[in-house]
Amino acid sequence: MRISFEISRSRKKRAYEAADKGRRGKAFRLAKSTSVNSEVSAALVTLRDRSRNMVRNNGWARRAVEAITKHTIGDGIQPAPDADLATCQLVKRLWSKWANTTACDWYGKTTFYGLQELAMRSIAEGGEVLILRRWVMPDDNNPLPIQLQILEGDQLDHTRNGSNDMGYCRLGVQFSKEGRLLGYWLFDYHPGDSFIVAPALASKFYPKEDVLHAFEVLRPGQVRGLPIGVSAFMKTSDFSDYEDAQLVKQKVAACFAAFVLGSEDDGGEDGAIGIERLEPGIVEHLGAAESVEFANPPSVSDYDAYASRILQGMAAGYGITYEMLTMDYSRVNFTSGRMAKIDVTANFKSWQYFMIVPQICAPVWNWFISACMIKGELSRYISADWTAPRIQQLDPQRETAAQVDRIKAGLATISETIVMAKERPNIRRTTRVRGAFHAGNRKCAVNARGWSGCPQRCGGSDRRALPCPDPALNECRTRAREVSPAGKCGVRR
Numbered sequence: 001m002r003i004s005f006e007i008s009r010s011r012k013k014r015a016y017e018a019a020d021k022g023r024r025g026k027a028f029r030l031a032k033s034t035s036v037n038s039e040v041s042a043a044l045v046t047l048r049d050r051s052r053n054m055v056r057n058n059g060w061a062r063r064a065v066e067a068i069t070k071h072t073i074g075d076g077i078q079p080a081p082d083a084d085l086a087t088c089q090l091v092k093r094l095w096s097k098w099a100n101t102t103a104c105d106w107y108g109k110t111t112f113y114g115l116q117e118l119a120m121r122s123i124a125e126g127g128e129v130l131i132l133r134r135w136v137m138p139d140d141n142n143p144l145p146i147q148l149q150i151l152e153g154d155q156l157d158h159t160r161n162g163s164n165d166m167g168y169c170r171l172g173v174q175f176s177k178e179g180r181l182l183g184y185w186l187f188d189y190h191p192g193d194s195f196i197v198a199p200a201l202a203s204k205f206y207p208k209e210d211v212l213h214a215f216e217v218l219r220p221g222q223v224r225g226l227p228i229g230v231s232a233f234m235k236t237s238d239f240s241d242y243e244d245a246q247l248v249k250q251k252v253a254a255c256f257a258a259f260v261l262g263s264e265d266d267g268g269e270d271g272a273i274g275i276e277r278l279e280p281g282i283v284e285h286l287g288a289a290e291s292v293e294f295a296n297p298p299s300v301s302d303y304d305a306y307a308s309r310i311l312q313g314m315a316a317g318y319g320i321t322y323e324m325l326t327m328d329y330s331r332v333n334f335t336s337g338r339m340a341k342i343d344v345t346a347n348f349k350s351w352q353y354f355m356i357v358p359q360i361c362a363p364v365w366n367w368f369i370s371a372c373m374i375k376g377e378l379s380r381y382i383s384a385d386w387t388a389p390r391i392q393q394l395d396p397q398r399e400t401a402a403q404v405d406r407i408k409a410g411l412a413t414i415s416e417t418i419v420m421a422k423e424r425p426n427i428r429r430t431t432r433v434r435g436a437f438h439a440g441n442r443k444c445a446v447n448a449r450g451w452s453g454c455p456q457r458c459g460g461s462d463r464r465a466l467p468c469p470d471p472a473l474n475e476c477r478t479r480a481r482e483v484s485p486a487g488k489c490g491v492r493r
Helices: 003-015 038-056 058-074 083-098 112-126 232-254 303-318 322-326 334-375 394-408 412-419
Strands: 079-080 128-135 146-152 163-164 167-170 172-176 181-186 204-207 211-216 258-260 282-283 291-294 383-387 437-438 442-447 449-454
Touching: 003 303, 038 058, 038 232, 058 112, 058 232, 058 303, 058 322, 058 334, 058 412, 079 083, 083 334, 112 128, 112 146, 112 211, 112 232, 112 334, 128 181, 128 334, 146 334, 204 383, 211 334, 303 322, 322 334, 334 383, 394 412
Parallel strands: 258 282
Antiparallel strands: 079 383, 128 146, 128 211, 163 167, 167 172, 172 181, 181 204, 258 291, 437 442, 442 449
């Protein structure tokens, strides 16, 4: 029994060093097994305010938010209706009249793609965004009876907590007794507006059918979002203070050129001796000895290395690269740039397809189709696929050549290549593609293995002699519409 006890004791001792509560374990800061909503509740307002303050006053934080927003949204995440050709064209016309104009915006300032960018900026800076569906009367300015009102997370009443008649509320989000989402408690006005009187700040309940709440979900059960890059906030703030200190240090040092000791000059008409102001090239009379000493400004030779390391940590906290944060590409070559691009693209795709599309784009599309049916423009529901903007190539010539080789080798289809390059937003992945591309007077057939040759022998006597002009090179400016046998939009299967 004693041997067994000693063995088990030995095994327990060497189990997990990270769980050690001794001297070395004290290096870990206190962390408790609290729920995500308890942690968010205690930190939400503070983190949101600090994030906005840094974006307003810190160029690095502003650049990080700008980079996240621009690379995630770009020129907009666009829909592709899934229906027959005639219905596709009708839906696209209706969508263009509504989404591509300011008619979709409650405030009449931007398009739906502009609202996407504003929503992503609010998520990156404030942690979350809300979109409220507003019903309006259709007229010349409103082609459909709905508009979108975008709200900051501040208008979601975080003080609403506990049980009520409908179930229970957590940080302003209403759930049923079974834990199903029912709706949100929203303020009609921003609580930080100084012109709003207190009685107007009573939150009202809005059902989930009329409200979209978008944020990055980091833990199961999370009901409120936090700003992107919270782990970099301390580094950002400290580095900002460090930069200011270095700037003032160098500014003061540069202002003094020399000190004259033992001068008979009384320093002015009033006899005052001392420093009245700082300006470049000051020669200051101190009056004590018979010598002149030239200033020796302090050096900051280690500043670049230190700043580079801190900025790398900041970029990692925001989920972007150092080069993207600083816009310094002096140390980047093709290989390192491509590796960084692959790494950071995964973050952008995650925000696009796991947050923006399911939480904003798809629900807004459902609202749009419902509004079209209410107005009588459509008789049935039409689904849609969403495609983010294309990813820019680092070296188009080299990457395009690689794509052509993959198509010729049968490792990819033209349709798949176009989708990966985001050349066309409404084309879908397939295993087999047939269609036609036009290059001037040349017409060449396309199959799953690429270009089969020219049926009109425009490339010579050998019909297979004509190489595949890659779409990314824009050699084929006009493409024939690909139509399925069933007459649906998309590609032929």
